[in-house]
Amino acid sequence: MTIRCEIVTQEEEIYSEDVDAVNLPGIEGRMGILPNHSPLLTVLDFGEVIIRRAGEEEFYAIGGGVAEVQPDKVIILADSADHAEAIDLERAERARQRALKAMEEGVQEDPETYRMIEASLRRANLRLDISRKRARPERAVPRLRSEQTEADE
């Protein structure tokens, strides 16, 4: 018995496979989704999506979003999604430092910019966390989307 799991962002489809179970970072706590789950719409928090498939686990860092669950499928509309092993540790660390520095340097007078920097700091932290926990550093490869701009981090 499997359930279809799809992770899509506004820019592309990240993942689409039949899986055994999905664990989601719901805004009111983590939730596990098994096949034949009743229909559910939920808001997702920053966090990791854990997908169990054929006895192995895969991890994706997502930057919030919305998920739709039906008995035969889980669709995750993520604001951003990265496979744990595709996270470049150095890049993420650099991005974190940049965000921290920007916040210290006092852009507080512009709440909009501040919020954006704060969001990128959260993203960077999340990527680092997941990456350290799940992927061996020597296997950390650069992200596939090579055109990704530095500012996005």
Place this chain on the structure above:
Amino acid sequence: MATERELKTRIRTVQNTSQITSALAAISASKANRAQSRVQATRAYAGKAFEILNNLASSAAAAVHPMLADRNGVENVAVIVISGDRGLAGPYNSEIIRLVEQFSEGLTKMGSKISYVAVGRKGQDLLIRRGMNVIATFTNMPDPPQQTDITPVAQVVVDDYLSGKIDQVFIAYTDFVNMVTRFPRIKQLLPLKPTDFSDMPVSEFFRSIDLTDSTTADYTYEPAAEQLLDAIVPRFVDLQLYQSYLESLASEHSARYVAMNNATDNAKALIEDLTLARNKARQSAITAEILDIVGGAEALA
């Protein structure tokens, strides 16, 4: 008449220009394709988001959600105008501005006050030159853009919309059909109408979605429908803006491709004419020389 040397120089100049224009045409063609394939890539998300939105639209929370509900007495209207940063794109920039002007006239007659958000330097310059009320401008967007590059544009209008400074938001963009056809369009962005999507930007995406299943499905909402709407509606607005921008970008590049192709053709025709003129000039110079020699020889005889 120009001398042979002058004509030679001109031919070389025109040749150089035609090389540049044909290179630009090739680049524009590939950029247009790239922008178009990015639009395709957003479809998966768009379709799903629309289904969810449609499902939530029937809930009680939707009727009062600030971004979905119509306001009585629309007074202040914002128009997001998407144009290019550069010219050399045929009538691309002027087409969209002309449409915006016509649209604005109609709104002004109805007594609305209009403010503009310009995306792209050309649109910004044209709007400011016409003395329009431009509240924000975005230029030098990366190409290809990421969704996060477009979010600030949405932020500007959504903030003003929620604070009540603006009652209605339209978006003016250029719909890409194919390399030679495109349509400038104006569609309503806010308030969002999840049940009537014919007027939505890039609505052709949503028309093909089969909604018969999704609206009947009985979902559990976690958290409540209200928070779900708060999450999905702004993302949907972002998405529409992103798609519209990509469509416009594809249109801009295709318009530039056509313009540059025409320029290359014109240059070829010009080179032909100039080559003929150069040959004539050379021949007449030779004839004149021979006549001189013959004349000289006759004089000596």
